[in-house]
Amino acid sequence: MMPVAIFDAVLGAALLWLAWHALASPDLFKAIVLFVSFGLLMALAWVRLDAPDIALAEAAIGAGLTGAILLATLAKLQTMTGKNTFVLSAQPAFKSLFLRGLLIVLLSGSAAGIGYAVWVLPSNSNGLRLDVAANLDASGVSNPVTAVLLNFRGYDTMLEMTVLLMALLGIWSLGGLPPRPRRPAAAVLDIFSRFLAPVFILVAAYLLWVGADAPGGAFQAGSVLGAAGVLMLLSGWRPHDRFTLRYLRFALTAGASAFIILGLLTMLHQGQLLAYPPAQAGTLILLLESLATVSIAATLAALFLAEAPDHTENQ
Amino acid sequence: MTATDYIAACLLVLGGIFFFAGTAGLLRLPDVYTRLHALTKADNVGLGLIVSGLILQAESWLVACKLLLIWLLVLFAGASVSHLIARRARHKGIRVWRP
Numbered sequence: 537m538m539p540v541a542i543f544d545a546v547l548g549a550a551l552l553w554l555a556w557h558a559l560a561s562p563d564l565f566k567a568i569v570l571f572v573s574f575g576l577l578m579a580l581a582w583v584r585l586d587a588p589d590i591a592l593a594e595a596a597i598g599a600g601l602t603g604a605i606l607l608a609t610l611a612k613l614q615t616m617t618g619k620n621t622f623v624l625s626a627q628p629a630f631k632s633l634f635l636r637g638l639l640i641v642l643l644s645g646s647a648a649g650i651g652y653a654v655w656v657l658p659s660n661s662n663g664l665r666l667d668v669a670a671n672l673d674a675s676g677v678s679n680p681v682t683a684v685l686l687n688f689r690g691y692d693t694m695l696e697m698t699v700l701l702m703a704l705l706g707i708w709s710l711g712g713l714p715p716r717p718r719r720p721a722a723a724v725l726d727i728f729s730r731f732l733a734p735v736f737i738l739v740a741a742y743l744l745w746v747g748a749d750a751p752g753g754a755f756q757a758g759s760v761l762g763a764a765g766v767l768m769l770l771s772g773w774r775p776h777d778r779f780t781l782r783y784l785r786f787a788l789t790a791g792a793s794a795f796i797i798l799g800l801l802t803m804l805h806q807g808q809l810l811a812y813p814p815a816q817a818g819t820l821i822l823l824l825e826s827l828a829t830v831s832i833a834a835t836l837a838a839l840f841l842a843e844a845p846d847h848t849e850n851q
Numbered sequence: 852m853t854a855t856d857y858i859a860a861c862l863l864v865l866g867g868i869f870f871f872a873g874t875a876g877l878l879r880l881p882d883v884y885t886r887l888h889a890l891t892k893a894d895n896v897g898l899g900l901i902v903s904g905l906i907l908q909a910e911s912w913l914v915a916c917k918l919l920l921i922w923l924l925v926l927f928a929g930a931s932v933s934h935l936i937a938r939r940a941r942h943k944g945i946r947v948w949r950p
Contacts, residue, residue, distance in 0.1 A: 724938075
């Protein structure tokens, strides 16, 4: 037991250290690298907490895709300003003493609130675990995490899909990025991405399918597929005009629309939002998850590209 | 412990030594090219030894194949990414370190 406790203590301390330095580092490149390392160790911490579903999502989205998006943003800043390194000034962001005092009070207040909420949690409560286990048979899947995300609390996932779409619309509406010089990719990068793209698709399909009874599911599969898109974009590939106008938009909205249409249908048929008939629940969940995977992947890759695709084609 | 366990333990320890050397090289070597050189040792040989150690103790052929696949994918990614980093460094005009 002892070595495991030491490992956990070192992991916790390393997480705090990385989080502090990622925030405090004035060099933006260094801050991004620290943030990615933080995400990877955080995934390890989720594994230690017996939450492999969250660990997968954290490693793929938190460390991988967010890191790639941050690095791409930094590269864009560099080409736009012609500067090679970005170092924030040592000046504090808030000069007024009153504002700083207010910030300290607000932040320590919310930290104390969260700490208190964790402190008063009953140490050996089952939470909603027993309720989930009792109703698992009616959910259509045997992985409790998928049952909660897609059936018992399908409403939350529906809102998450909408949030992703909103984020992309926000970025697209900013517009006006200078067109990136499109260089042919180096031979090694080209071969690398061509070889790996089918592997990514296979892994995504596996994660999507296995989500019904083991860790995996739409978000994990979508982020792996999105990573394939990012890799292809990095090696110079761009979707053809023919696809960006209609099919891309369909892919982006498929997940959210499927949730909304199914929500309306279940309200008409069962009288409640996203209350699936138990006999068809498994099929409906697989359908929702497949469409959500496509949408998540397309949205994440589009977030990485950051400009509306048809916008760049015209320039 | 059987003979297989001893061999597996030796392979794992040897792999650990390669990872330790790779990390020490990453921290101590003078420029990006030599650091890449140190890292590939940990990725390729270190992980190869650890994967072979784990394959010896794997419960089924399926697990053994998955472990082997992980090693092959890391080999492929490691070699490609090292090449890309070194290429970018050369394009940026970073000189090779000379004692």
